[in-house]
Structure formats: C-alpha cells, structure tokens
Amino acid sequence: MNEHIQLMIDWIEDNLKNQFSLDELSNYMGYSPYYCSFKFHQVTGISIRRYILLRRLYLSTEDLANNRKIIDVAFDYDYSSQEAYSRAFKTVFGINPREYQLNKLPVQSFVKLTINKDGEWCRMNVSRKIEVEQLQNEKSELFDKDVLNILNGQVMYEEFKENRLMGDSDYAPFNEAMCVNATTKQVFDKEFINTRASGHHGSVENYINKVIVPLDNLFNKEYKCIVLWFGEDMFCQMNLLTILSYLEQSGYEGKVFLNCFREDEFKVNQTELKLGYYYSVYKEVLVNHNKPSYELLPVMYQAIDIYLDMLKEDNAVVKYISKNKDLPTSELINRLFALFPTVGYGDLQYIELINKT
Structure with missing residues (x-):
C-alpha cells in the first residue's frame, strides 16, 4: 500500500x-x-x-x-x-x-512526502557547522562575548557549546514544552514554575534544575544581543513565544535575532525581531487559548494555528492515532514523527496522546 x-x-x-x-x-x-x-x-x-x-x-x-x-x-x-x-x-x-x-520572512516548510517500502519518511541531515559558518560570514558580531544564544533543548545546547559553534558567545538551553499544559501570565516567576512543574507531573525542585538553572545567564547577565535558535515547528515556536514574552517582561533593550530552521536539513533563516507585542500574544495564545490580534512572523502564525487545533479533542493527530491504534506504540510514534513534522511533538507528548486515545 x-x-x-x-x-x-x-x-x-x-x-x-x-x-x-x-x-x-x-x-x-x-x-x-x-x-x-x-x-x-x-x-x-x-x-x-x-x-x-x-x-x-x-x-x-x-x-x-x-x-x-x-x-x-x-x-x-x-x-x-x-x-x-x-x-x-x-x-x-x-x-x-x-x-x-x-x-522574505520565515515560513513553515511543507516538502514532498517520500515514503519508502517500510513506510518511513526520508529526511536529510546537513552539518550544522557548515550552516553556522555561513552565518558567521554574514554577521560576525553575533559571535562575540556579549551575545547569548538560547537554544531549543538540551541536545542542541550541548552540541553548540561543545563545538563552540557560535565562537566566544554564551549558550543556554530552554528545556521546556510550552505547547502542552497550563501556563501563567508572568514567565519564570514562582507561580509559573509551580504551574509548569505540576503540569509535567514533577517536583518544583526538578523543574527548577531542568528549566530555570540552565537559563541563569539570561537572568543574571547583560547582553547586547540575544540569538534565539528555534525550529519552525509548533513545539519550538511556542517555546520561542515564551522566551520573547520574558524578554519584554524583563525590559530587555538589546538586539534580538531569530535563527529559525528546519530540523531535517538545518537551513537557517535569520531575522532580526522587534520586541513590543509578544507578551500580549503569549497571553492571548498560551494563557487564554485565543487567536492573536497582532501580525506575526508567518512561521509563528502557522504554529499558533496548529497549537490551537491541537487543543481540540478531535485534532488530526488524535484521529490518526484512533485509526491506527492496533499498531505497536513504537511504530505508531515513528509514523507520527514522520507525518506531522509541523507539530514537533516529542516522544513524551505522543505517548501521552496515545495513552489518552
């Protein structure tokens, strides 16, 4: 078939x-x-x-x-x-x-589906180092000491830090999944930490060690520029929205660049962002689950549409799980990864959905 x-x-x-x-x-x-x-x-x-x-x-x-x-x-x-x-x-x-x-604003990619005989979708894998070197040729100032790179997740953070891909600049991971569970109006305050820890079914102490402590440089050092490395899928974009909201809440006045990319080929689209309305969008979307009233980057606009759709009980992912519930969980998860790249869920989010369904 x-x-x-x-x-x-x-x-x-x-x-x-x-x-x-x-x-x-x-x-x-x-x-x-x-x-x-x-x-x-x-x-x-x-x-x-x-x-x-x-x-x-x-x-x-x-x-x-x-x-x-x-x-x-x-x-x-x-x-x-x-x-x-x-x-x-x-x-x-x-x-x-x-x-x-x-x-020339970033949009979510929608590439041709390619299915092999085992039903797996082929993906490209291009060295991140090559792409980063090209960025350095265009904007060398983003590799200075007064720059903080915030990367979506621990794995990407460790790769960038270990290989010093961004030169002398600092690195910090954002180890969250803001596309699931409730959140609060103020980002990273006590209520936020308690709410997010409860949603992830973990202790406050574990949450602080996993999410808050790694962001210490963001909270305690001043930077002339912050570079945000987030994928174009919904998972990453909701994390990005949270970080941008915090930057506005904290009164950050430096430059902000988004390095948006596709995971499979790591082709980076760099855009300078202007702060000013992301906190309002964060409240509208992640707190109140409403459509935003502001014009956004296309890639974030698309991600918000997916996020709001995923809140529905009969979303496309749930329907697919229901139709294929007889498959082994591991095979079903692999199919979900391949079929719904714009969602960007990880194993944990898919396992929870599978269990619910």
Missing part, C-alpha cells in the same frame, strides 16, 4: 501546476476516487486537497522570493485570480504575498 501512496504523491507532484482532478488520479492509479482519497488520508494523515494546497503555496514562496510577478505565480499554480491566490496565501501564512516578497 505504501508504494501505491508514493505513486499518488509522485503523480500529484508532477501535476501541481495543473488543475487537480481526482478522477484523473484515480484513472492513473486504477482505483476508485473514494478509495484513493481514503487511503491517502489514512496513510499520510492529510487529505489530498490539503496536501496540494500546502505544497502549491509553499513552492510559490520560492517564486515570490525570486521576485516573480504575483499574478504570474497565481496562474502558475492554477489559481483563478491573483485575489484568490492572495486569500489562500494569507489564510495559511498570515501575510499576503506582497508582504512576503518584500520582507
């Missing part, structure tokens, strides 16, 4: 710039339209039409970045008008195509 789904994906990819016809796909596959739709969704966790929408829009960002005319891009990807394309683009990315073209 996985080979059949790959054939569907290959056919779709070859026809992304043509008007999609489920009947043509079913004729090519030799199965009924219903069967093609059902099996595609069952194996990939996403509908064919949603896959096509996201692939077209993601690929179109490359054309926009190359300064092609928006109307030409719209017609290339089978939109009836520039207005229809712009509406779809803004719905997914939170900004219109012209704004993206002018500012």
Whole structure:
C-alpha cells in the first residue's frame, strides 16, 4: 500500500501546476476516487486537497522570493485570480504575498512526502557547522562575548557549546514544552514554575534544575544581543513565544535575532525581531487559548494555528492515532514523527496522546 501512496504523491507532484482532478488520479492509479482519497488520508494523515494546497503555496514562496510577478505565480499554480491566490496565501501564512516578497520572512516548510517500502519518511541531515559558518560570514558580531544564544533543548545546547559553534558567545538551553499544559501570565516567576512543574507531573525542585538553572545567564547577565535558535515547528515556536514574552517582561533593550530552521536539513533563516507585542500574544495564545490580534512572523502564525487545533479533542493527530491504534506504540510514534513534522511533538507528548486515545 505504501508504494501505491508514493505513486499518488509522485503523480500529484508532477501535476501541481495543473488543475487537480481526482478522477484523473484515480484513472492513473486504477482505483476508485473514494478509495484513493481514503487511503491517502489514512496513510499520510492529510487529505489530498490539503496536501496540494500546502505544497502549491509553499513552492510559490520560492517564486515570490525570486521576485516573480504575483499574478504570474497565481496562474502558475492554477489559481483563478491573483485575489484568490492572495486569500489562500494569507489564510495559511498570515501575510499576503506582497508582504512576503518584500520582507522574505520565515515560513513553515511543507516538502514532498517520500515514503519508502517500510513506510518511513526520508529526511536529510546537513552539518550544522557548515550552516553556522555561513552565518558567521554574514554577521560576525553575533559571535562575540556579549551575545547569548538560547537554544531549543538540551541536545542542541550541548552540541553548540561543545563545538563552540557560535565562537566566544554564551549558550543556554530552554528545556521546556510550552505547547502542552497550563501556563501563567508572568514567565519564570514562582507561580509559573509551580504551574509548569505540576503540569509535567514533577517536583518544583526538578523543574527548577531542568528549566530555570540552565537559563541563569539570561537572568543574571547583560547582553547586547540575544540569538534565539528555534525550529519552525509548533513545539519550538511556542517555546520561542515564551522566551520573547520574558524578554519584554524583563525590559530587555538589546538586539534580538531569530535563527529559525528546519530540523531535517538545518537551513537557517535569520531575522532580526522587534520586541513590543509578544507578551500580549503569549497571553492571548498560551494563557487564554485565543487567536492573536497582532501580525506575526508567518512561521509563528502557522504554529499558533496548529497549537490551537491541537487543543481540540478531535485534532488530526488524535484521529490518526484512533485509526491506527492496533499498531505497536513504537511504530505508531515513528509514523507520527514522520507525518506531522509541523507539530514537533516529542516522544513524551505522543505517548501521552496515545495513552489518552
């Protein structure tokens, strides 16, 4: 069956710039339209039409970045008008195509699915050192002593610190998962620590040692610049939102850069951020679970959509678990990692969802 789904994906990819016809796909596959739709969704966790929408829009960002005319891009990807394309683009990315073209802001990647015979999704692995060296050539000042790098998670922190990837600057990990459990309005205060520790079913002491102590430099030293290394998935972006909220609460006045990346290929998109509204967004989204009322980076806008959807009992991940509950837990977790990279959950979050389901 996985080979059949790959054939569907290959056919779709070859026809992304043509008007999609489920009947043509079913004729090519030799199965009924219903069967093609059902099996595609069952194996990939996403509908064919949603896959096509996201692939077209993601690929179109490359054309926009190359300064092609928006109307030409719209017609290339089978939109009836520039207005229809712009509406779809803004719905997914939170900004219109012209704004993206002018500012080249980071978006979540949506790459072609590639399934091998064992049903695993292929991933690239590019050396982080090479990418960091390229960044150093562009902004050498980010490698100075007065710079703090905050990295999403202990593993990335240890790799960066051990190899001194950012030169003489300081390093600190953020060992949290803000996309799950309740939080409080003030970040890193006593109530926050107690609430987060309780949500993770651990002691306050353990939470302090794991999350708060490693951030000591952030709390006690002054920096001219803070560089935030967070992936483009929802898990990382909710952690990023929390750190940005704290920087505003603490009155930080230096520069802030986001180095946003995809885990599989580690291609970094560097953006200088302006503080001023992230605390409000943090309260709206992570505290009150509402949509934000501010314009955001597309990658964070997309992550918030995923976060709010994951709060629903019938979200796409839960539906997939329900349909595949007979699989061994280890195999199901591997599939979830591969199928839902934009969620960014780890083993613990998926195991909890599996147990609940």
